[in-house]
Amino acid sequence: MTLFWRIFLLNAAVLLAATALLLLGPVTVSTPVLLTEALILFCGLVAMLVANAALLRLGLAPLERLTRAMTTTDLLRPGPRPAVSGHREIAALISTYNTMLDRLEAERAASSARALSAQEAERRRIAQELHDEVGQTLTAVLLETTRVADRAPGPLREDLLRAREATRDSLDEIRRIARRLRPGVLEELGLTSALKALTSEFSMGGGPVVRHRLDPGLPPLGPEAELVLYRVAQEGLTNVMRHAAAERADVVLGSVPGGVELLIRDDGRGLVDAAEGAGLRGMRERALLIGAEVAVGPGPEGRGTEVRLYVPLVGGAGGEAADGAGGGTVDGGERA
Template identity: 70%
Template sequence: MSLYGRILLLNAAVLVVAVLLLLGPVTVSTPVLPREAMVLGAGLVAMLVANAVLLRIGLVPLRRLARAMGTVDLLRPGDRAAVSGPGEMAELTRTFNLMLDRLEAERATSSARVLSAQEAERQRIARELHDEVGQTLTAVLLQLKHAADQAPAGLREDLRQAQETTRSGLDEIRRIARRLRPGVLEELGLHSALRSLATEFTTPSLSARTHIGPGLPSQSDETELVLYRVAQEGLTNIARHARARTAEVQLTCGADGGVDLLIRDDGRGTGDASEGAGIRGMRERALLVGAALSIRPGPSGGTDVRLEVPKAEKADR
């Protein structure tokens, strides 16, 4: 029976009993006698208590659904409200869960389009940096070398300095282009790309190393790109915010036949800081391949960022 029907039935039963009592053994005189007032008061209290208990029990599923609505996050899919309660409450909860299914599917589809467009734009910018800006700076370097060779001694040193500045700018342009378009990933594969990435982030104040487990299953190009980008963003966050001395990138076999990527550091941890655009981007990338991303404190301080990619056929489904 619906909540409306139960409340209506309970109130009707209480009123019918009250009318029968008034028509039968219970009478009300004028002025009202104390005994009669007690009977009427007890009936009123009984009706209010019964309604309160019924509403309290009947609205529990609605409060549970409200809590689920307040905590839902499309970047953490899978959480659903428990279906319970009377007919219309259970139907409302089922409808809400179906709406979440549709929203998560639409979010994953739109994120895939956005990230694909983003990767295409990165490749275009990387090509232009390499082909246009890189070639222009190379030509400038050659002109400066020629000018330095022909210049008098007093001017030669200034031209050498300009050469070094231009060469540093060219190296920076190439580094940015490599980060925008990981050519090593396309040419040598994920394992070499992760090792190169760790080498790139290694500085005098940060030691980054890579551990690649044996027997890793092959992954699609899309999955390898997601793994690389998550590792890249994780190392970028460590270099910018963690104040860590060491960082490690581990790629190992997962429990279900997939792969696990772990980025671990010994820095100051995340504390109570809210998730920024970088972490949200990692979560969106994880959705593309059906992976689960978790961020937890490390076993000896710092932060563990773990990406669990399911087996290929599961991810395809």
């Protein structure tokens, strides 16, 4: 039973008891009770109950709004704070809750920034080791296999050539993994070239055809915003490959009023009833760190899935928004 009904029923019980004593007790307006007197008392009781209910409803409405806000709050989807209203104690409670929510969002943003920064540093380290250690070793094996195959007799030569091709395929796969872990093209050639290379890589992976439409006249973006855009595109295409069962996917990047928008759309089976996975949560965490917003929903005509990332331009550059969204640096995150 809610607080409203407990208080209301308690007051109603008191008023009913008082009315019963007035009607049945020795002290009354008249004895026996006249019909008109009973009607007057009954109407007065109803009026008191209605007035009491209205006053309680008005007084407890701020608490009900606060309860709804508490049950729907999601730190990955910041929303408006409940308005501070009501009497002194209720207003103080709402104000304290808003302050606590601000602190929790700031602490989560800071901790997420540290975690994502550590993950990206680990990505760079692993990519470097794959390139320097494993890649160089496989390259040496490839050269030695080629040298030995040139001098080997016929049957053995065929086996060595097959081993050479397997080694070459493994080397290509190692390089591909290293590029995904550390997008060097993003640092060297910029966001547009990196997204073109990313879509080409996914198109050649044997899955759906990936098309891109990238605006060449984007406003200047900071390195953090570019990294978030790249990682969200990478995550979105990875989810398309793994889960969508799609035939085609589109990556669209362009300017919109007040910012830049990235759209990843596919024609697959669309959203399912499964809970949101780590991939989408990672997208939201990255977006929050630069003040961006991620929206996931069905595609046109209810077919497929759309992922939209809106990056607002603050101070003329998308990367500057990070200072107001938790103060952390964005350096990567988990994949789905």
